[in-house]
Amino acid sequence: MEKFLGFDSLQWAGLSAIASGIYDILTLLLIGFAALQIYFARREAQINRTLTACDKYDLDPLLDEICRRLDIAKNSGDLVANPPKYRLDIYSVLNYLESIAIGVRHGLYCRKTVRAQMEPIIVGYVEEYIDSGLVFKASVTASKPTVSEDTYEHMIALVKRWSRVPWYKRFFGAGKPKI
Numbered sequence: 001m002e003k004f005l006g007f008d009s010l011q012w013a014g015l016s017a018i019a020s021g022i023y024d025i026l027t028l029l030l031i032g033f034a035a036l037q038i039y040f041a042r043r044e045a046q047i048n049r050t051l052t053a054c055d056k057y058d059l060d061p062l063l064d065e066i067c068r069r070l071d072i073a074k075n076s077g078d079l080v081a082n083p084p085k086y087r088l089d090i091y092s093v094l095n096y097l098e099s100i101a102i103g104v105r106h107g108l109y110c111r112k113t114v115r116a117q118m119e120p121i122i123v124g125y126v127e128e129y130i131d132s133g134l135v136f137k138a139s140v141t142a143s144k145p146t147v148s149e150d151t152y153e154h155m156i157a158l159v160k161r162w163s164r165v166p167w168y169k170r171f172f173g174a175g176k177p178k179i
Helices: 009-059 061-076 083-105 111-131 134-139 153-163 167-172
Strands: none
Touching (some): 083 111
């Protein structure tokens, strides 16, 4: 048997197998690192999309004008007295919020970020316009409603999900204090 650098052919084959194993482990670590990079890049893009969509509520001049008109009408009592007059304004705001809820449901938007940014706003609109029946009163044209019970189902489901207390908070007694 011939030797090269003090190793025979069997020892070289073993050394080659060990080197291949180390190479495989390093390749697996590299693939794992690349997968983490892809995950975090997608997550960051999702959060950026979410913040952009949520910022529209504050930054869009048309949506701001609609919200101001609805607020003035609510404060004057005209919104409750004459809801069909504000039907398009109500639809515009609720459709915008429903689109955010649909984006959350389909994973386009980050659920936690939407909750942090929009929870009081969405809950307020659901309570004030949907739960109170104002949107259905506004939708009646010629005695036929144009909005059904499931028109804003994603937004309502999101609010219901936010109102649930997780089992571990119920078990340990933690949770949001009741005011």
